[in-house]
Amino acid sequence: MARITAGVGSSHVPLLGVAVDQGKTGDDYFGPIFAGYEWTRQxxxxxxxxxxxxxxxDHASAFDMKIVPTFAIGCGERYKPADEGWGPRQVPEVEGHPDLAWHIAQSLILDEFDMTIINEMDVDHGLTVPLSMMFGQPQAWPAKVIPLAVNVVTYPVPSGNRCWALGEAIKRAVESFPEDLNVQIWGTGGMSHQLQGKRAGxxxxxxxxxxxxxxxxxTDAARWIPHIEYLRETGSEGIEMVMWLIMRGALGDKTRLLHKHYHIPCSNTAIGHLVLEPVEEETVPA
Incomplete structure (x- = not known):
């Protein structure tokens, strides 16, 4: 069967994509940020x-105020990099895995999550920057990708508990897929940052x-953090961190830390990065 073998958490700051694309990952400003991802790349x-x-x-590339899905899963074959106002990033197209994606979509809907199914969309820096941070500049991305877009742009956004529960449902869905696949789940966004208003920066x-x-x-304490705490402590855009909870929920009851990296600042954002693996409970002989 397919199984989720690891979870990765990472910021997806667009400036990091610029640094990769312009060959600036080793300079004085960006070097300490990218050094924290070297372990993960290896x-x-x-x-x-x-x-x-x-x-x-999504950052108003595939969705806008005309349609705001709370949870949307990409079930298509391929996804092109989005033009976010200065042309698409010159990175490989993202190859999907429709068979697994449709299986997950069906399982989640039968598990009472009302998913929006997307077959065609362009993907912006929220998805392509994490791929660049983990894989560099390959001719083709080394893994197939199932995009799972979450609305954290306009209220109402899903609760941390709902995101964690979605992760638990994704775990069940993946483990019921008959093909032997090594699956990772990445939660991206954050960390603390505010882009406007009196608390900008x-x-x-x-x-x-x-x-x-x-x-x-x-511990599952993170799933119960209320929205107001994210806003108060981490700024208006810090709410993106609820997406990390989907990743964590999909790893089961217990995790082991493999790698952690944190850096301030990148632009006006904090950079966070985690690699976790699920810990299977040992069966005690009767």
């Missing part, structure tokens, strides 16, 4: 995932790191 070469379920939010190192620590081990 690890991914060893892990060789077949499919990545990539949880991200807000960063909260202590809260960000505490949040990442809550995703390790067997």
């Amino acid at each position: 690890w991914e070469k060893e892990q060789k995932p077949d499919v990545i379920i990539l949880v991200y939010n 807000l960063l909260n190192r202590e809260w960000d790191n505490r949040f990442m620590d809550l995703l390790v081990g067997d």
Whole structure:
């Protein structure tokens, strides 16, 4: 059967894509940021995932105020990089895995999650920047990708508990797929940042790191953090972190930390990055 072997959390700051595309990843400003991903780049070469379920939010590229799906799953064959106002990024097209995606969509809907199914869409920096951070600049992305878009742009946004529960349902869906696949799930976005208003530029190192620590081990405390706490402590865009909870929920009851990286600042944003693996409970002989 297919199985989720690891979870990755990462910011998806568009400026990081610019740094990759312009060959600036080793300069004085970006070097410390990218150094924190070097462990993961080497690890991914060893892990060789077949499919990545990539949880991200669209930034008015595929969706706008005409339609705002809370949860949308991409079931298409391929996804082109979106033009976000300065031309599409010159990165490979994203290849989907329709068979697994449709299986997950059916399982989630029967599990009482009302998913929006997308067969055609362009994907923006929310999805392509994490791929660049983990895989660099390949001729083709080394894994197939199932995009899972979450509305964290306009209220109402889903609760942390609902996101965690969606992750649990994704785990059940993947494990019921008969093909032997190595699947990873990535939660992206965040960390603390606010792009407008009197608190523009807000960063909260202590809260960000505490949040990442809550995703390790067997606690589920992070799923109960209320929206108002994200807004108060991490700024208006910090709510993106609920997408990390989908990743965490899909890893089961307990996780082990493999790698952690945090850096301030990148533009006016905090950079966070985690690699987790599920810990299977040992069966005690009777």
